[in-house]
Structures are given as C-alpha cells and as structure tokens.
Amino acid sequence: MRATGPSVESTLRILKLALHQFRNIAELAIELNPRFNIFVGPNAQGKTNILESIYLLSSLQSFKGSRNRELIGWDVDEAFVRGLVERDHVSYEVLITLTPAQKRVKIDGKSPKSSFDVFGLVNVVLFAPEDLRITKGEPDARRRFVDRAIFNADSGHLELVRNYQKVLRNRNNLLKQSPAERNLALLEVYDEQLGELGGQLMQRRASFLEELAPHFSRAFLEIVGEERELQLLYQTSGGISTASEALVGALVAARGRDLRRGSTSVGPHLDDLELLLEGRNTRAFASQGQHRALVLALKIGEIAYLREKLGFYPALMLDDVSSELDRQRNGQLMEYLKGFGGQVFITTTDLVHLGIDSDYQAFRVDAGTVSRTS
Amino acid sequence: MQIPETLNRLVRLLGKLPGVGEKTATRFAFFLLDEPLEFSQDLARVLLALKENVRLCSRCFNLTESERCRICDDLRRQNGTICVVETIPDLVAIERTGEFSGTYHVLHGAISPLSGIGPNDIKVRELLERLKSETVQELILATNINVDGEATALYLKKLLTSIDVPVTRIASGVPLGGDLEHIDKGTLGRALANRRPL
Ligand SMILES: Nc1ncnc2c1ncn2[C@@H]1O[C@H](COP(=O)(O)OP(=O)(O)O)[C@@H](O)[C@H]1O
Ligand SMILES: [Mg+2]
Ligand SMILES: [Zn+2]
Numbered sequence: 001m002r003a004t005g006p007s008v009e010s011t012l013r014i015l016k017l018a019l020h021q022f023r024n025i026a027e028l029a030i031e032l033n034p035r036f037n038i039f040v041g042p043n044a045q046g047k048t049n050i051l052e053s054i055y056l057l058s059s060l061q062s063f064k065g066s067r068n069r070e071l072i073g074w075d076v077d078e079a080f081v082r083g084l085v086e087r088d089h090v091s092y093e094v095l096i097t098l099t100p101a102q103k104r105v106k107i108d109g110k111s112p113k114s115s116f117d118v119f120g121l122v123n124v125v126l127f128a129p130e131d132l133r134i135t136k137g138e139p140d141a142r143r144r145f146v147d148r149a150i151f152n153a154d155s156g157h158l159e160l161v162r163n164y165q166k167v168l169r170n171r172n173n174l175l176k177q178s179p180a181e182r183n184l185a186l187l188e189v190y191d192e193q194l195g196e197l198g199g200q201l202m203q204r205r206a207s208f209l210e211e212l213a214p215h216f217s218r219a220f221l222e223i224v225g226e227e228r229e230l231q232l233l234y235q236t237s238g239g240i241s242t243a244s245e246a247l248v249g250a251l252v253a254a255r256g257r258d259l260r261r262g263s264t265s266v267g268p269h270l271d272d273l274e275l276l277l278e279g280r281n282t283r284a285f286a287s288q289g290q291h292r293a294l295v296l297a298l299k300i301g302e303i304a305y306l307r308e309k310l311g312f313y314p315a316l317m318l319d320d321v322s323s324e325l326d327r328q329r330n331g332q333l334m335e336y337l338k339g340f341g342g343q344v345f346i347t348t349t350d351l352v353h354l355g356i357d358s359d360y361q362a363f364r365v366d367a368g369t370v371s372r373t374s
Numbered sequence: 375m376q377i378p379e380t381l382n383r384l385v386r387l388l389g390k391l392p393g394v395g396e397k398t399a400t401r402f403a404f405f406l407l408d409e410p411l412e413f414s415q416d417l418a419r420v421l422l423a424l425k426e427n428v429r430l431c432s433r434c435f436n437l438t439e440s441e442r443c444r445i446c447d448d449l450r451r452q453n454g455t456i457c458v459v460e461t462i463p464d465l466v467a468i469e470r471t472g473e474f475s476g477t478y479h480v481l482h483g484a485i486s487p488l489s490g491i492g493p494n495d496i497k498v499r500e501l502l503e504r505l506k507s508e509t510v511q512e513l514i515l516a517t518n519i520n521v522d523g524e525a526t527a528l529y530l531k532k533l534l535t536s537i538d539v540p541v542t543r544i545a546s547g548v549p550l551g552g553d554l555e556h557i558d559k560g561t562l563g564r565a566l567a568n569r570r571p572l
Pocket of ligand 3: 445446447
C-alpha cells in the first residue's frame with residue numbers, strides 16, 4: 001500500500017492489467033488510460049474476456065457465472081489476473097490466481113483475512129447486451145441488478161444474501177421431509193431465522209431503491225428528452241411490509257401451503273421491481289427503444305448512486321453496447337460519458353461509431369493478443 | 375526401485391491422514407524404518423490404546439479415558455453452569471481462555487437440514503436429559519456465529535422454554551487487540567450492530 005500524491009478529487013483507476021492464460025489470452029500486460037479504454041476487434045477475439053477479467057478483480061466472480069475451469073486457458077491448469085488499482089489515492093496490487101479447484105487472492109502480496117476485504121476494492125458497473133433482461137425478463141434479473149448495485153457500495157450485502165439463501169435452502173429441505181421425520185419446532189426456528197435475514201434483505205433493497213429512484217428518473221429524462229411520469233416500485237412477495245416480523249408472520253401463515261409444495265412461497269427470493277411509465281407496467285407495454293432507454297437509465301442511476309455512496313465514480317464497462325443501442329441512444333450514451341468522471345472500458349467491433357476523440361487509448365484484440373493501436 | 379510390500383502398505387495408510395500426500399507419506403515411512411524398534415513399538419501401542427481407551431464422556435461428550443472426562447471430574451468446576459459447544463476443538467478453545475470454570479456439553483455438530491443433520495443426529499436429547507437430572511443455573515450457548523450455529527442455538531432455546539433455566543448466547547464482535555481498520559467488514563458490522571451501553 002502506498003499513498004500517491006495529494007489530489008482533491010477522489011477516484012478509482014485501474015492503472016495496469018496483466019493476464020496469464022486467462023481464457024484465450026495467453027499473456028497480456030497493459031497500462032490503462034485513466035479515462036477511456038477501447039478494445040477493438042472482430043467477434044470472438046477476446047474483447048469480452050478482458051472485461052470479464054476486470055470484473056473478476058471486483059467480485060471474484062465471472063459475470064457469465066463461469067467456473068474456474070472455463071476461465072483458465074484450455075491447455076493449462078493455472079491462470080492469473082493482476083490489477084494495479086488506485087482507489088481513493090492509495091494503490092493496491094490485486095492478484096487472483098485461478099486453478100480448477102480454487103481462486104487465491106493476494107493484495108500487495110499478502111493473503112487477505114477474508115474475501116470481504118477484497119470485495120469493494122474495485123467497484124465496476126457493467127453494461128452488456130444481456131442487460132436488456134433487467135426490464136424485459138424474469139424477476140430474478142431485476143433482483144440480481146438490485147443486489148449487485150447494493151453490493152457495489154457495501155460488500156457486506158453479499159454475506160446477507162448468501163446467509164438468506166442458505167437458510168432458505170434449509171427451510172425448503174425441512175418442508176420436503178416426510179411428516180414422520182418432520183420437526184415442527186425446528187421449522188419454527190427456520191421461520192424466525194429466515195424472517196430475520198429476509199427482513200434485513202428487504203430493508204436494504206427498499207432503501208437502495210428509494211435512493212436510486214431520483215437518479216433513475218433524472219437519467220431517463222435526459223435520455224428521452226421529455227418529461228415522462230416514471231415510477232420505480234418495490235414489490236415484496238405477497239405485498240408484505242419489509243419488517244422481519246411481517247415476514248415471520250407470512251411464513252407462519254404460508255406453512256400449510258409450503259408443506260404441500262415443498263418450498264417457501266414468500267420472502268425476498270420472490271421480490272420484484274416494477275417500472276411504471278405513465279402508470280403502465282413497462283415489462284409488458286414498453287417498446288424496444290423504451291426498454292433500451294430504461295436499462296440505460298437504471299445503469300446511469302446506479303452509477304450516480306454509487307458515486308454518492310463511494311465518493312467517486314465506479315469504473316464503467318460497456319460490452320458491445322453500441323451494437324445493441326440505436327444511433328440516437330448511442331449518441332446520448334456517449335454524451336453522458338463525456339461528463340462521466342470515471343474510468344471507462346468499452347468493447348466494440350468498430351471504433352468510428354463511438355465518436356470518442358480524446359482522452360482515450362485504443363487496443364486491438366486479435367485472437368487473444370492485445371496491442372495498442374498507435 | 376522395488377519397494378517391499380509392507381512399506382507400500384504403510385505409505386498407503388499414512389497417505390489417508392489429512393494433509394498428507396504420497397510424498398509426505400513416503401518420507402514418514404522411511405523415517406519410521408530408520409528409527410529404532412522401540413519407536414515403532416511405542417507408536418503401535420499408543421495407536422491401539424487410542425482406539426481402545428479413548429471415548430466420549432458419558433456426561434458432557436468431551437474426550438476421556440474413563441467414564442467421565444477430567445473437566446467433569448474436577449471438583450473445582452462449577453456444575454451449575456453448562457457451556458454448549460459444537461465440537462471438541464471449540465471446547466479446547468474456550469478452555470484455553472481460562473475464563474470459564476463451569477462444565478461443557480459437546481453437541482458434536484450443528485443442525486443443518488441441508489447436510490442431513492437434524493437434532494437427533496447431535497447430542498441434543500442427551501443435553502435435555504442432563505438438564506433434568508442436574509441443577510443448572512445458566513446454560514451458555516456457544517455454538518458458532520454462523521447460520522447453522524445460530525439455528526442450533528435458536529432451536530435449543532425453544533426446547534428449553536419448558537425447562538426453567540436462564541439461557542445466554544456468546545457475544546460476537548471485534549477481537550481483542552484488533553485494530554479496527556484491519557478487521558474484516560462482516561465482523562466489524564456485527565460488532566457495531568451488537569454494541570452495548572457503557
Ligand atoms: N478457457 C478458454 N481457453 C481458451 N479460449 C477460450 C476460453 N474460453 C473462451 N475462449 C475463446 O475466447 C473467444 C471468445 O472471446 P470473447 O472475449 O467472448 O470474444 P469477443 O471479442 O467477441 O468479445 C472464443 O474464441 C473462445 O473460444
Ligand atoms: Mg464480446
Ligand atoms: Zn465430561
């Protein structure tokens with residue numbers, strides 16, 4: 001850990017990235033631009049893989065949900081990702097070594113006490129074509145968006161989500177037992193435990209959404225260019241309040257049904273987020289263009305939220321987004337990026353469409369080899 | 375080199391020990407071969423005695439070589455306070471603090487339906503029996519501070535409402551001598567949530 005020179009504005013910058021046998025990238029060592037980094041090349045060359053490696057530094061997980069074996073080059077058994085990160089004027093070297101069986105992390109050469117010391121060091125927001133699922137798809141895509149955004153500002157959220165899921169699986173397991181082996185006192189324990197954790201989870205989500213709402217509305221207004229009535233509604237399962245007692249009550253009330261189904265029918269694992277445009281549910285009614293604008297506004301809203309929480313802009317990764325957005329939305333996104341103070345990583349098949357002409361470094365990605373273009 | 379069959383068997387057996395791979399097992403085997411006969415005789419005798427003599431204390435389920443463990447037999451220990459732990463290493467850890475002068479009850483696990491462990495798979499019934507036959511002033515639940523440990527503690531508390539005995543739960547939080555800045559966030563967060571008036 002080393003403090004760098006004094007500066008007023010707090011920032012997050014990934015200064016260097018080195019990869020070894022990560023997916024199709026055998027070796028890479030690049031210095032990154034503090035503003036725009038553009039990875040250019042035809043399809044299937046390794047552009048998204050580079051973003052995936054940066055995301056790994058932030059959450060130790062692949063955003064594709066891939067297992068270690070898939071992240072390591074096909075013919076070898078070990079890969080690493082190394083990032084030199086400057087956060088809030090302190091620089092850290094984060095090294096993640098991947099073997100098929102495990103991920104090992106070192107920060108400045110030392111093993112951290114807990115993975116929670118690694119999380120939250122690098123804060124990134126990813127915008128990829130699949131993100132259209134957030135507004136168009138099933139509720140789990142929206143829950144993931146919400147939990148990921150909360151985690152980005154407060155890594156402890158992950159522990160809460162994991163504990164909730166573990167207790168949920170325990171309760172479901174009990175529900176599936178035969179009446180003879182079933183222990184009702186134990187089921188009561190899991191109602192209480194799930195209620196307590198679920199209440200905390202709902203409260204975290206509710207307060208995040210409350211804080212996100214104004215940022216989201218502002219971003220949407222800027223994108224569509226006219227005043228539209230927009231609402232972001234948190235829908236708890238069964239419409240219960242976010243208090244732990246309310247969930248415990250609902251779990252007790254649902255017990256008969258849950259025993260018959262063998263699974264838990266109420267709780268934040270079934271939460272949803274409803275987006276209303278002029279009072280109408282966008283999931284069913286919005287046009288393709290409106291969906292794009294909504295997702296973009298959610299992501300920009302998330303960035304604004306994180307900036308407020310962290311005191312600096314998170315890094316932003318845009319994977320192939322130009323191909324997904326139409327010309328107009330693309331122009332608006334680039335306009336937004338000029339005012340965005342954070343570091344940006346963009347992948348594209350074609351540099352010219354981007355319209356970025358200063359403060360950038362472009363890299364050509366060609367079958368896993370990466371080179372600076374001038 | 376052709377390795378004699380007996381040596382081979384020893385390497386395979388030693389290789390079953392936790393953390394011991396074939397390389398280390400081979401090193402151990404050659405070491406034993408080089409040592410005087412007495413060493414192997416001693417080792418063999420202790421191994422057999424271990425299985426024949428060491429068992430669980432009939433009262434608290436700690437390890438012992440007689441009916442009851444040393445802690446249960448120690449007249450200076452207060453019988454009225456029982457500290458419930460998940461495992462023997464947990465008991466050893468608490469003993470090391472020197473802060474506890476009561477007796478223990480080792481559950482030998484925590485409730486975890488996911489792993490197929492229910493109340494009947496750990497020493498819960500035995501604890502209830504014990505509470506019926508002993509006069510107990512306080513039961514300290516020192517199961518782990520994770521979801522399974524918490525569920526086990528909640529379950530015990532529920533069972534014990536019918537028995538009139540004060541139940542307490544160990545506190546969790548910042549370790550002593552730990553600089554706040556070096557403590558992981560989860561622990562620090564819990565310590566803040568469980569703060570107490572001064
Ligand atoms: N573990 C791996 N080892 C080697 N190559 C891989 C591995 N995983 C993916 N690839 C290759 O990476 C390429 C896809 O890279 P990607 O970053 O998705 O491309 P794009 O440039 O289109 O974003 C494919 O050619 C794929 O075969
Ligand atoms: Mg791609
Ligand atoms: Zn004993």
